[in-house]
Amino acid sequence: TDRITGAVSGVVVEVQGIDKIIKTKAVILAAGGFEANPRMRSQYLGPGWDLARVRGTPYNTGDALEFAMRDVNAKQAGNWSGCHSTCWDANAPANSGDRAISNEFTKSGYPLGLMLNNGGERFVDEGVDMRNFTYARFGRAIHGQPDGVAFQVWDQRMIPWLRDEEYRDAVVEKIWGLTVEELAENCAQRGLNDPATFISTIKEYNSAVYASQKENPSLVWDPAVKDGLSTQSSAVKLSLPKSNWALPVDQGPFMAVKVCCGITFTFGGLSVNPASTAVISQSGREVEGLFCVGEMLGGLFYGNYPGGSGLTSGAVFGRRAGAAAARIAGAKGVVATELQIG
Structure with missing residues (x-):
């Protein structure tokens, strides 16, 4: 100067x-x-x-x-x-991205399913808003969980809706189970600490969805809008709701992917x-x-x-x-x- x-x-x-x-x-x-x-x-x-x-x-x-x-x-x-931080593949390189794989390590399919920490508990409202308005802050939410990891979970109904560039076999390790119990057992081999809570969390979520569907039979699942399909009803209310796109996770086989926090920029x-x-x-x-x-x-x-x-x-x-x-x-x-x- x-x-x-x-x-x-x-x-x-x-x-x-x-x-x-x-x-x-x-x-x-x-x-x-x-x-x-x-x-x-x-x-x-x-x-x-x-x-x-x-x-x-x-x-x-x-x-x-x-x-x-x-x-x-x-x-x-x-x-x-x-910072801008996303759901990122837990097996991705630690200190930089991969120029060939690029953004395919991103795992943004959480609105279609559930996200549970390694204690088997949900920690975000997966359907609080459209993906474009939540993906950049959910990485921080994962970072705040034990060991900084989580498991994204879907049933057979939702798996076909996942983005191929993020969830194809070549870019992600998929954890499978014919039942929720088997899925929990297989996730336990990859860092899930409490399979029993994992199972009970999904069952509790399903019960809430069933009650909401019974009370609101006219609501239709629509991933293009905030469709109002939630876990909340006069009969059952979860302390942590899923506010939109809440369908039961009850059709096997079931799939999970282990994710962590990936920081993009500050x-x-x-x-x-x-x-x-x-x-x-x-x-x-x-x-x-x-x-x-x-x-x-x-x-x-x-x-x-x-x-x-x-x-x-x-x-x-x-x-x-x-x-x-x-x-x-x-x-x-x-x-x-x-x-x-x-």
């Missing part, structure tokens, strides 16, 4: 072990969040998040966030304790002027020549994330940042130059 004005005057980069300065009047930060940094995950997201599995690139380690806060006193913004970032994405300093002033986009831009998401909205953010604010940086460069006739240090 310029020692007098505080404006950004370039960046230092390392090329084959040699530090070089790229002199310029405008810099756009677009280096991602800190989802691939175990230390920062523990610091900002909380205990145990250092063990979360990373869905994507291993290179989003928060370095640019830290040096922006250190070097230009950039102001933090947004939900630094929050919500915390830098404060910016939304009109230009100019970074705001702790003093409340814009840092001249410094812009921020993508996951580094804070203040967009809090606690949850509607599917696809990050793409919109990138398109809108990326264009604004590019236009603002180009105006500075054009006004000053700047061409980036490279200098070698030492």
Whole structure:
């Protein structure tokens, strides 16, 4: 930065072990969040998040966030304790995604069935909303369970509705049972600690669904809308309901898949002027020549994330940042130059 004005005057980069300065009047930060940094995950997201599995690139380690806060006193913004995290295959690689398999490790079929922790208990309302409005926060819910794992469960009625790209044999280990009891026994070989509770939870759920169906015979299962098929009736109410798409899990064979939490990106970032994405300093002033986009831009998401909205953010604010940086460069006739240090 310029020692007098505080404006950004370039960046230092390392090329084959040699530090070089790229002199310029405008810099756009677009280096991602800190989802691939175990230390920062523990610091900002909380205990145990250092063990979360990373869905994507291993290179989003928060370095640019830290040096922006250190070097230009950039102001933090947004939900630094929050993140986008999904139901992720428990057998997926720990520290990065797989470029070939990509998003196929995601396991988003929970609205069609049940999700039980390794104590055999449900812990979320699987039908509280459409998948696009729950998938990015249910990973956190799984992370909060014992050992950070869960079992997604379906019966023969729902298995054909599962997305092939997420549940085909080549990308997931399927646990089968001709009966719920056999399924529990087989899940116990893969980390289920309480098969008896697993069985009783499913039976209790089924009883609630039967009662609700009897009371509401006109309701029809429809995965395209919130259909109102629930576990709640005047006769039976579960303490943790399934609010929509609740059908009994009673037709064998039954299938389960073991899942964990997969972190996609973090919500915390830098404060910016939304009109230009100019970074705001702790003093409340814009840092001249410094812009921020993508996951580094804070203040967009809090606690949850509607599917696809990050793409919109990138398109809108990326264009604004590019236009603002180009105006500075054009006004000053700047061409980036490279200098070698030492």
